[in-house]
Amino acid sequence: GAVVSQHPSWVICKSGTSVKIECRSLDFQATTMFWYRQFPKQSLMLMATSNEGSKATYEQGVEKDKFLINHASLTLSTLTVTSAHPEDSSFYICSATNNGVNQPQHFGDGTRLSIL
């Protein structure tokens, strides 16, 4: 089945550090990738939609300068949390799809970000 790899799975770092999270589709070309954030005991909240070769579309309330998204190839998207602060601590999950009709999004295993 479709596989999406997300790396790293867990990051602990000091406040002010920038953190890059990678999302790769391993066995299909992902024309669209999505970045979600999940707080404890809550649902997944979409942060941004990333299309290969174009600028990401951010959801309302998500700072694009804070959460930099790059989707340079059909198999890789990156999310960089710039100058991370404790309130950015969360579980970040990416998903990917090849945009076919009735094709589901496939999710990575998520990245737990802990900012001290």
Next chain:
Amino acid sequence: DQQVKQNSPSLSVQEGRISILNCDYTNSMFDYFLWYKKYPAEGPTFLISISSIKDKNEDGRFTVFLNKSAKHLSLHIVPSQPGDSAVYFCAASVNNNAGNMLTFGGGTRLMVKP
């Protein structure tokens, strides 16, 4: 405004019995619906989906039912197994294309007791 709602935060079922997870939506433009299963600290795993042109889709122990007039879908798991214990999210999108944004429900925690 929550467009996709899962009104039961948790459900407990005995092993071997049927689990029924429910989901309601308000946006009549939704035409593609999905169920995902999620374990703690992992990403959601796709289970089953249904297009609005159908009212039922079955895959092994999992069946999804769609009632468009009621804007309601449900996931039936039978027989339930302890390994099914997880959080289940329903999701919906427009244009039969999950390349469009998915709107998720709040999730239902299923506990299957041995």
